[in-house]
Amino acid sequence: MELTVNGEKVQVADGLNLSGLLAAQKVENPDMVSVQVNGEFVEKDQYGSTQLQPGQEVDFLYFMGGGA
């Protein structure tokens, strides 16, 4: 399925959850990013149970030493 991750179209496996996407995208220091799906914040303990749907926009936001 296709998702928009940090503004870019990416192809990922169907049925992927947020935890899987973080790993697939090799997000650096995942404990220090805020994750939004379609603009809504997702709690860390919900990553495993958040099934991603085709066409969703996922943003990983960095606040530790990254761009701002």
Next chain:
Amino acid sequence: MKGFTTKAIHGQRSKPDAHGALRMPLYDTASFEHPSSREIELAFGGKRPSHVYTRISNPTIEDFEQKMRLISGGLAVLALSSGMAAISNLVMTLCEAGTNVVTSRHLFGNTVSLFEHSLKPWGLEVRYVDMTNLKEVEDAIDEKTRLVFLEVITNPQLEVADCKALSALTQSKGVPLGVDCTVTTPYLFNSKEFGVNVEVLSTTKYISGGATTVGGVLIDNGNFDWKKSPKLAEKAKKMGPMAFIATLRMEVYRNLGACLAPHNAYLQALGLETLGLRVDRSCENALALAKQLQNHPKVKRVLYPGLPEDRFHKLAKAQFGGRYGGIVCFELADKEACFTAMDRVKLIKRATNINDNKTMILHPASTTFIEYSEEEKAKMQVGEALIRLSVGIEDLEDLTEDLTQALET
């Protein structure tokens, strides 16, 4: 990595160095190039972990922040230009006109000045209480309280705050607890374990490795629900636990411009590597000198939480694991006696600052508290007969000799 010093030395690099440098290089640059317009747009939007401008972030500063994060166990760390910058950024992030801060009657003089002279004119109310009296703290907190702020050991009164009890109170009120832990550092005191929400450090002191540079740090321990903080509530809905640090990085800290210089971050990361060794030595020297001063006929009183007779000893032992910091205060007959003794020291330096490698002596009433009236100083318990000794890491016999000869008539 488990050990404090191992973490401080090795850290956790976000990217491998291009040349395999063992020490994080000094990125003394203001700006950073990006491969495309799209990439710089994503970086500005916080969607790329890349640096754009050193006032906001920088690789050398990030390395220092990550090491501080590792050794403290906090959620997120922000390095600033000084300890005072850390306090002012903290207050400006959480408070606004019409709200109040509940704080200690016994604060560092410049912190009092920040509240009284810099922030009060902007409409902030400051409520001073006795932090050793929980009822008084509780009575001062109301629906307009946005922060309870104190020092873990006050300077120069050397009162120790019961952080666990204060945290239980502030948590029940939904107010964050900010504690200045400069004199203990994460080596002596794990503020997260004692319920502190935001730890403030002046890294100029112990951490800089010998007063090499001025700096400060804010550590968000990740144990406060920022949705309860009215100024951050909306951001917390979008950013969760990162709301505090995100507001700083993308707004308050960025806009106030109190960034740490990369050169200072480099030196402070270097200082961090030997922090444990130096704090141990400083604490050993301080305890030994406190005991010696206790037995000196000219010394009226010694303040040091490491002394079994000290009223904060039991609490300090529980919080700091049997080490009590490097500051010892003592009273002589009067101001003249203090000045005479201070003028006689040969090795010990007459200078302001604390937790340097060098031992320093100061008369707080005529220096760090000079701008306050006699009445105000009395309220702050900064007496004319009080001397503050910041004990360094020299050989104890030399310190003993210098202090002994200084106290002779």
